[in-house]
Amino acid sequence: MFFELIGTIVAGIATALFVWALNRSLKGRLPSWLVPVAAGAAMLTATISSEYSWFSRAQSNMPEGFVVAETVEETQFYRPWTYVRPFVSRFIAVDQATARTHPSQPDQRIVDLVIYGRWARTAKIPALFDCATNARADLVDGVDFGVDGEVLNADWRGMDADAPLLRAACAKI
Numbered sequence: 001m002f003f004e005l006i007g008t009i010v011a012g013i014a015t016a017l018f019v020w021a022l023n024r025s026l027k028g029r030l031p032s033w034l035v036p037v038a039a040g041a042a043m044l045t046a047t048i049s050s051e052y053s054w055f056s057r058a059q060s061n062m063p064e065g066f067v068v069a070e071t072v073e074e075t076q077f078y079r080p081w082t083y084v085r086p087f088v089s090r091f092i093a094v095d096q097a098t099a100r101t102h103p104s105q106p107d108q109r110i111v112d113l114v115i116y117g118r119w120a121r122t123a124k125i126p127a128l129f130d131c132a133t134n135a136r137a138d139l140v141d142g143v144d145f146g147v148d149g150e151v152l153n154a155d156w157r158g159m160d161a162d163a164p165l166l167r168a169a170c171a172k173i
Helices: 001-027 034-060 164-169
Strands: 066-074 089-100 103-119 122-130 133-139
Touching: 001 034, 034 089, 066 164, 089 164, 103 164, 122 164, 133 164
Parallel strands: none
Antiparallel strands: 066 089, 089 103, 103 122, 122 133
């Protein structure tokens, strides 16, 4: 966030200096209001560019084995350009590299769901997916496992069979 702020300020200053130098070389033929307007436009452009490139930058920095399962696109009234093209503000990735199964429960898979947010901390949630019944349970306090891998005290939630999160969690590794 700090580096984006610095980048936005640098873009504004660089553009203002360029327009000022251009005006000097043209012997003052450009209007005087053009320098601050150009600086403001450059800062706005840098901010918008940073906002739309965040998802691809975050995705390219994910560790090996992470698969993006769901994205959340937003529009906001104070960002009118988002009505033309919404931006990805957060997404959920499935850590397929560390997926675990129990020999007695081959249709159930424990994976880590990693939630990325534009201006939020990354959160990791262990979740259990039952690929046979299309259900999910978050592994929170109170959930326990029996001797043969059965899940005790889990709050199962049904999911659509074609839900991207379920497909990513149940993908054959």
